[in-house]
Amino acid sequence: MEVHVRHRDELGRERLVSPRALYGAPVEEWPVLHEQRPYKGRRSKVRQYWSSTTKRSFVCRSLEHRDAAMVLDRDPGIAYLSASSLQLEWSDGERTGVVDPAFLARTVGGQRRLYLYAWGGREPDEQGTAVAQTAGQEAGWQVRTARVPEGLLRRNLSLVSHFRHDENADEEAKPVLLQAFARPRPLCEGADCLALPRSLCWYLLWTGELATNWDLPLIPTSLVWAAGEST
Numbered sequence: 001m002e003v004h005v006r007h008r009d010e011l012g013r014e015r016l017v018s019p020r021a022l023y024g025a026p027v028e029e030w031p032v033l034h035e036q037r038p039y040k041g042r043r044s045k046v047r048q049y050w051s052s053t054t055k056r057s058f059v060c061r062s063l064e065h066r067d068a069a070m071v072l073d074r075d076p077g078i079a080y081l082s083a084s085s086l087q088l089e090w091s092d093g094e095r096t097g098v099v100d101p102a103f104l105a106r107t108v109g110g111q112r113r114l115y116l117y118a119w120g121g122r123e124p125d126e127q128g129t130a131v132a133q134t135a136g137q138e139a140g141w142q143v144r145t146a147r148v149p150e151g152l153l154r155r156n157l158s159l160v161s162h163f164r165h166d167e168n169a170d171e172e173a174k175p176v177l178l179q180a181f182a183r184p185r186p187l188c189e190g191a192d193c194l195a196l197p198r199s200l201c202w203y204l205l206w207t208g209e210l211a212t213n214w215d216l217p218l219i220p221t222s223l224v225w226a227a228g229e230s231t
Contacts, residue, residue, distance in 0.1 A: 003134045007086040008033055016089070019138035028104035028112060030085045032059070049073075051081050052164040052206070058083040065102065067154060068117060068146040070161050072103060076208065080106040084114075090131045099128045102146045112139075115146040156218040163202035170200050174209070177201065181210060181226045188220040 006016050008031045047066045050057045051073050060066040060083065072081055084101040102117035116124040116132055124132075124145060136143040149157055173196055180190045187205075191198045201224065204210040211227045212218060 001090055001092040001130070001134060003088055003090045003131055003138075005086050005135060005139070006033060006089055019135040022139045024140065026106075027085060028080050028082050028106050032083060032085045033087055050165070052166075053078055053081045055166070064119070064148050065117065067148045067158065068102065070157055071149055072105060072115070072146060073164070074157070074161075074206065074208070077107050078105050078113075079108045088131050088135050090134075097127065097131070099131045101132065111142055113142045113144055115144050117146050118148070152217060153214050156214050159218055160202050160206045163199050164206045168197075168199040168203035170196075173200060174204065177204065178209060178226045181224055184223040184225040186221045187212075187224045190224065 003019060004016050005019050005022060006014065007022075007027065008014055010030060012031055014033070047060045047063065048057050049060050049066050049069050051069070053073050058069075060069055069081070069083075072078055082104050084104055086101065086104070088099040088101070090097055090099065099116075101114045103113075103115040105113045105115065107113065114132055114136055116128060118124060129143070132143045135141065148154065173194075176194060177190065177196055177200060180194055187201050188198060191201050198220065201210060205212060205218075205224065209227055210224050212222055212224045216222065
């Protein structure tokens with residue numbers, strides 16, 4: 001099987017190269033190959049997603065795609081996240097095809113990752129996975145699967161994601177608030193007793209500095225505690 005990568009370089013020029021030619025290249029920072037645009041009859045809605053990791057927006061193909069981005073955006077091990085900026089084109093004898101990754105990322109350790117997407121909860125097809133693995137081996141990319149959270153976890157993460165923006169952060173007040181949650185207490189109580197905005201609590205739930213039981217509905221009276229504290 002032969003695999004090539006179609007992408008746009010830093011100047012926006014379209015290229016078709018071998019994966020090996022992209023070894024070490026910052027592909028996650030390059031312009032997207034194909035812009036996602038709404039059109040009449042499109043089955044999924046195009047959605048903008050603002051990443052708290054990179055402090056910039058990228059376009060998602062659907063609501064599910066956005067929610068998969070939300071999970072990666074919250075991962076403290078990821079230093080850079082973007083929608084995929086490339087396309088994998090493969091041929092095997094008379095058979096040909098295209099694989100569109102869901103996301104590209106760079107970890108805090110500098111490792112680049114290509115994420116396939118489990119559409120509708122289904123695993124990526126074997127052919128697409130094989131193509132991605134072949135490209136990854138040559139380019140030095142890890143290949144992972146981006147998944148959409150289910151049930152209450154999806155609802156709860158979506159709720160706290162509304163507070164992921166920097167305007168809800170407060171580095172001076174954060175240590176005081178975390179101290180207030182040294183033991184589990186209702187989210188609203190911890191903020192109100194210090195006359196601090198509840199939005200800071202929600203923001204710290206997003207960053208993972210506050211913890212809760214994600215398998216229960218998240219409401220203002222939910223028990224919350226500082227991450228790492230004994231419950």
